[in-house]
Amino acid sequence: MSSSIKSKVPFLFLVCISIWWAFYYQSDSKLNDYGSANFEWLFLLDALVMLPIICFLCVKDRKEALLKSIILMCLAVFIGSYIIPEQSKLIWHYLESGRYFVLAVILLFEIVAILTVYLAIKAAIGKRQDPDTSIEKPIKNYLGEGPAAKLLSFETRMWTYAFFAKRVEPENFSGEQHFTYHEKDGAQSNLLGFVFLIAFEAPIMHMFLHFIWSPFAANIVTLLTAFSLVLFIAEYRAVAKRPISLVGNKLFIRYGLYQPLTIPLNNIARIHKNIEFVKRSRFVKRYNYSGIPNVEIELIEPMGKVQRVFLGVDSAEQFISAVLASASRYNNALQRTSR
Structure with a gap:
C-alpha cells in the first residue's frame, strides 16, 4: 500500500466507526439491548485507543502521526458528543470541555511554527537567494514533501507577493536564461482590471447582502472577496517577477x-x-x-x-x-x- 493511501486510513477509520456507532447508539433493537447497552466506552475504545494506534502504524513520521492522532481524537470527541445519548455520558462531558484546550495548544504551536517559517523566508529573501527556494525550504523542513506543504507553499507565496513583492527581484531566481510572459496579450493589465473590479464591487455587494439577506452572510461574502482580492493582487505582481x-x-x-x-x-x-x-x-x-x-x-x-x-x-x-x-x-x- 502506498504511503499516500496509508496516510488516509486513520481518517477513513474514524468515518467508519462514527457511522457504525451512530447507528448503534441511535437504534432501538436487540443490538443495543433496546437502548440499555449504550455504553460510551464502546466508542471511546475505538476513538481514543485504536485510532491513535492506527495513526502511528500508518504514518511514518512520528511528529506527524502524533499531531494527526490528536486532531482526529478531538474530532472523535466532537462526533461522540452528538451520537452518544446524554443519559449514557459519564466521562464524555469532561472530554468535551478538554478538547478546546488541546485544540488551543495545537493552534498555538502552529502559529509559532508559521511565524518561524515566515522569519526564515524573510531572512532568505533579504540575502537575495532564489525566492522560490526561500519560501519552500523552511516549509518542507517543517512539513515534508506532502500536499500540505504544497498548499502552504502556495499560500505563503501568495502573501509574499501580495505584501513583499518589491523585495523579490527576477534576477535572483535560479537559471542561466529567463523568459517573461506578463506582456503577452496584456496578461498583467487584465489582472489589474480584475483587481479594480473586485475592489469596486466588494462594498456594493456587502451593502446589498447586508440589507437584502443578513449581516452575517454579508460579512462572510466580504471576507471571501477580500481573500480573492489579495490573491489577484499577488498574481498581478508575481507574473512580472517569476520568470x-x-x-x-x-x-x-x-x-x-x-x-x-x-x-x-x-x-x-x-x-x-x-x-x-x-x-x-x-x-x-x-x-x-x-x-x-x-x-x-x-x-x-x-x-x-x-x-x-x-x-x-x-x-x-x-x-x-x-x-x-x-x-x-x-x-x-x-x-x-x-x-
Missing part, C-alpha cells in the same frame, strides 16, 4: 503563483509555435492568461498523465530557440561523456 528559466539541463516553468513545473530537456520530443485554441484535457497542461498559448511542448515520457505542455510567453521565437540550443548543448555534452 520561466533554463537551469542547466532543465526547464523551470514558473507562472504567476503556480507551483513550478520542471521539465528535463531530454524529455522534450518537440517544441514549436502554436496558433490553435487548446481545450482542457487531463493530458494537457496550460500556462496562459489570455489569448491562445503560443508555444507547445511535446513530451517523450508523460509527466503523470500530462503529455503536452502549452505556454504563453512574450517572445515565442526567442524562447523556442533558447530551449533548442540548450537541449542541443546538453545532448552534445552527454555524447562526449559517453565516448
Whole structure:
C-alpha cells in the first residue's frame, strides 16, 4: 500500500466507526439491548485507543502521526458528543470541555511554527537567494514533501507577493536564461482590471447582502472577496517577477503563483509555435492568461498523465530557440561523456 493511501486510513477509520456507532447508539433493537447497552466506552475504545494506534502504524513520521492522532481524537470527541445519548455520558462531558484546550495548544504551536517559517523566508529573501527556494525550504523542513506543504507553499507565496513583492527581484531566481510572459496579450493589465473590479464591487455587494439577506452572510461574502482580492493582487505582481528559466539541463516553468513545473530537456520530443485554441484535457497542461498559448511542448515520457505542455510567453521565437540550443548543448555534452 502506498504511503499516500496509508496516510488516509486513520481518517477513513474514524468515518467508519462514527457511522457504525451512530447507528448503534441511535437504534432501538436487540443490538443495543433496546437502548440499555449504550455504553460510551464502546466508542471511546475505538476513538481514543485504536485510532491513535492506527495513526502511528500508518504514518511514518512520528511528529506527524502524533499531531494527526490528536486532531482526529478531538474530532472523535466532537462526533461522540452528538451520537452518544446524554443519559449514557459519564466521562464524555469532561472530554468535551478538554478538547478546546488541546485544540488551543495545537493552534498555538502552529502559529509559532508559521511565524518561524515566515522569519526564515524573510531572512532568505533579504540575502537575495532564489525566492522560490526561500519560501519552500523552511516549509518542507517543517512539513515534508506532502500536499500540505504544497498548499502552504502556495499560500505563503501568495502573501509574499501580495505584501513583499518589491523585495523579490527576477534576477535572483535560479537559471542561466529567463523568459517573461506578463506582456503577452496584456496578461498583467487584465489582472489589474480584475483587481479594480473586485475592489469596486466588494462594498456594493456587502451593502446589498447586508440589507437584502443578513449581516452575517454579508460579512462572510466580504471576507471571501477580500481573500480573492489579495490573491489577484499577488498574481498581478508575481507574473512580472517569476520568470520561466533554463537551469542547466532543465526547464523551470514558473507562472504567476503556480507551483513550478520542471521539465528535463531530454524529455522534450518537440517544441514549436502554436496558433490553435487548446481545450482542457487531463493530458494537457496550460500556462496562459489570455489569448491562445503560443508555444507547445511535446513530451517523450508523460509527466503523470500530462503529455503536452502549452505556454504563453512574450517572445515565442526567442524562447523556442533558447530551449533548442540548450537541449542541443546538453545532448552534445552527454555524447562526449559517453565516448
